Amino acid sequence: MQANKPENFYQNVKDALAQPDLKMIIRRTTDKAEAKRAEAIANFPGFENARKQGQKVKDHTIKYMDHYLAEFEKNALAQGTIIHWASTAEEASKIVLDICRQHEAKKVTRSKSMLGEEIGLSHALDNSGIERVETDLAEHIIQLAGDPPSHIVWPAMHRSREDVIKLFREYHKDPTYSEEIIDLVRSARRDLRTKFLTADIGISGSNFLLADSGSSCTVTNEGNAELTITPPKVHIVTAGIEKLVPSMAHAVPLLRLLTRSATGGEITQYITFHNGPKRQNDADGPEECHIVLVDNGRTKMLADGMEEMLRCIRCGACMNHCVVYKHIGGHAYGSVYPGPMGSVLTPHLNSLEVANKQTHACTLNGRCEEVCPVNIPLPKLLRSLRAQSWDKKYEPLTNRFVVKAFAALAKRPKLFQLVSSCGVIFMRLCSRQGWIKSMPLAGGWTRNRDLIEPESKTFMQQYKAMKKAKSDGA
Amino acid sequence: MSQEIINADVKGAKSNTIKCLNISEKKVGLFVTCLVNTMRPSVGFASLKLLEEAGCTVEVPEQQSCCGQPAFNSGDDEGTRQIAYQTIKQFENFDYVVVPSGSCAAMIKKNFIEVFKDQPEWLARAQHLADITHELLSFLVDVCEFESSGIELEGSYTYHDSCSGYRALHVYEQPRKMLANVKGLEHNPLNGHSECCGFGGTFCVKYSDISNEIVAEKAENILATEADYLLGGDMGCLMNMAGKLNREGHKEIKALHTAEVLAGLAPQILGDENASK
Numbered sequence: 001m002q003a004n005k006p007e008n009f010y011q012n013v014k015d016a017l018a019q020p021d022l023k024m025i026i027r028r029t030t031d032k033a034e035a036k037r038a039e040a041i042a043n044f045p046g047f048e049n050a051r052k053q054g055q056k057v058k059d060h061t062i063k064y065m066d067h068y069l070a071e072f073e074k075n076a077l078a079q080g081t082i083i084h085w086a087s088t089a090e091e092a093s094k095i096v097l098d099i100c101r102q103h104e105a106k107k108v109t110r111s112k113s114m115l116g117e118e119i120g121l122s123h124a125l126d127n128s129g130i131e132r133v134e135t136d137l138a139e140h141i142i143q144l145a146g147d148p149p150s151h152i153v154w155p156a157m158h159r160s161r162e163d164v165i166k167l168f169r170e171y172h173k174d175p176t177y178s179e180e181i182i183d184l185v186r187s188a189r190r191d192l193r194t195k196f197l198t199a200d201i202g203i204s205g206s207n208f209l210l211a212d213s214g215s216s217c218t219v220t221n222e223g224n225a226e227l228t229i230t231p232p233k234v235h236i237v238t239a240g241i242e243k244l245v246p247s248m249a250h251a252v253p254l255l256r257l258l259t260r261s262a263t264g265g266e267i268t269q270y271i272t273f274h275n276g277p278k279r280q281n282d283a284d285g286p287e288e289c290h291i292v293l294v295d296n297g298r299t300k301m302l303a304d305g306m307e308e309m310l311r312c313i314r315c316g317a318c319m320n321h322c323v324v325y326k327h328i329g330g331h332a333y334g335s336v337y338p339g340p341m342g343s344v345l346t347p348h349l350n351s352l353e354v355a356n357k358q359t360h361a362c363t364l365n366g367r368c369e370e371v372c373p374v375n376i377p378l379p380k381l382l383r384s385l386r387a388q389s390w391d392k393k394y395e396p397l398t399n400r401f402v403v404k405a406f407a408a409l410a411k412r413p414k415l416f417q418l419v420s421s422c423g424v425i426f427m428r429l430c431s432r433q434g435w436i437k438s439m440p441l442a443g444g445w446t447r448n449r450d451l452i453e454p455e456s457k458t459f460m461q462q463y464k465a466m467k468k469a470k471s472d473g474a
Numbered sequence: 475m476s477q478e479i480i481n482a483d484v485k486g487a488k489s490n491t492i493k494c495l496n497i498s499e500k501k502v503g504l505f506v507t508c509l510v511n512t513m514r515p516s517v518g519f520a521s522l523k524l525l526e527e528a529g530c531t532v533e534v535p536e537q538q539s540c541c542g543q544p545a546f547n548s549g550d551d552e553g554t555r556q557i558a559y560q561t562i563k564q565f566e567n568f569d570y571v572v573v574p575s576g577s578c579a580a581m582i583k584k585n586f587i588e589v590f591k592d593q594p595e596w597l598a599r600a601q602h603l604a605d606i607t608h609e610l611l612s613f614l615v616d617v618c619e620f621e622s623s624g625i626e627l628e629g630s631y632t633y634h635d636s637c638s639g640y641r642a643l644h645v646y647e648q649p650r651k652m653l654a655n656v657k658g659l660e661h662n663p664l665n666g667h668s669e670c671c672g673f674g675g676t677f678c679v680k681y682s683d684i685s686n687e688i689v690a691e692k693a694e695n696i697l698a699t700e701a702d703y704l705l706g707g708d709m710g711c712l713m714n715m716a717g718k719l720n721r722e723g724h725k726e727i728k729a730l731h732t733a734e735v736l737a738g739l740a741p742q743i744l745g746d747e748n749a750s751k
Contacts, residue, residue, distance in 0.1 A: 017687065
């Protein structure tokens, strides 16, 4: 499956809605995620406090970003880690490729990293002829299928079990002929195990970067990050600079929020803090460790007043609870980051010109903000991006015209009332048996639903007549 | 239609026994909203009736238009300001401003201030208007401590909590509490009661097909309740859901604004609807 482009959003949506099973497949995951999250939050009386605490930790770190970045670099260097700075996606993936070339790497293992996707690392590795092995089960599935991810936590959620059975039978050396999940997992494990042990370089992302120790934290359920990082001689971390927190103590409240918001679990199977290359007496671990710190639009978000978005810990709760995401799925957004958080991030990672339509594909119902573990005001941020699109005239001309005409009327109440009463007459002309089935200029509405017939006079006309009748009577 | 309703007694219904705070000397400005003004005036008259029964002195400024959501949600801040200027001027001198819509009330309460960040004088006036503005059903219960009685309606209702009212203004208990006093009316709770219906203002025409998928699912949930009435506090959402139900041929369930039921106007409205068939 080719990756969709963000600028083709209208067509992407059309394609998504035309897929008969997509909604059902998405629902299998999001309904479960919603229910499990709700249960986890209900069993966590300290949720609201943790949320405030988590927000505070993030806000503080973002506010003193330069200080903590310097501290992180100093402490990571002291551990023997090599630090790289990348201001763009291209720079970041070039740094990783250069390290691979320097070590003449033929095979790399990767644990799931949205930042890796953001900087286009998969393609960069594939294009340079290095064998790329995705070790996260879902990433493994979409690598076999050739799909881009459709969710930031469950990147293969758009694939059904039937799809997975087919893919594994086709690509695994020693595939299972059972359809049981456990057997499918074993099949993937057989396929991946030898690759883990023969990779030249392991590449991971990071859930948190701890400034006071220079360490990086990974959170997984499969243990694949540990197996990606430990056996190869070289370990490369790619991480966005917003992953910073001051210390482990500050990462803990965020971890509690992250696991509950993402999967409804109190904790994941594996949470590991990686502290640079192998020391003299260590039994195992990489001999060389690199951390690539990536900006790619993040400092610009700070400058543009979008710093609240930098709180995001990538739990995916906003998309699991988004009515639009649930119907169109992740691919339609045409970005590595779909759903509400993606619609805010993509304009900064890409450009608002190509990704402004997504900011309008939202009813501003507020559910995403309600479930966000770090209180990101997503609807407010989406609205402010709409205001930027408006100022830059990215809105289609017809939309601009309609909104401007409406605003011009609404600021003149007398005229507005007059036009309203004409509108009532017009609508009643189009109406049959209490309902309007179709009406000029209302195709957007009547294509899918009927419009109720208005009463014969506007409220204001009736109200004035009533007042007049009263005063005449008196 | 609505004048007659207001002028006549409700057949078979006793008038309300009112318990309310001493707010009669407080002046209430009713912001009718453009959807009620053009599409469903009876909601405006129901609001008027309920507020008066709750002891308020109500005025409806004739120089009113729209809260500005279409402009604000499209990102047209200047257009929003132009609309907000006159709304502020029209309504700032009331003691309370009441709106029979959660989303329009939330627009005035929460969003006006966002477009006046660089204009301190207007920011203060917008903040004042925000402070005195209330959504109708929450105003009746929380401020007026109004308890209606004597209203009867046979059947069952299901309730859709519109997003702005529910999330921005925390309207949830108030309509249910008042509807519990309507004799003969039972509540069949709606699965996904607070999930968006897909209206979203300009969203429903801009992304009509996504909106359609969302409202189709909502309609299924509504039908599953087997209720006779679909109630809510926002005309936009009600028109969306009712329009979808009608398109799908489900005429067995009637959509009404909660205020219409509480004011005892339901029998007339339903009678009118049946008469037009």
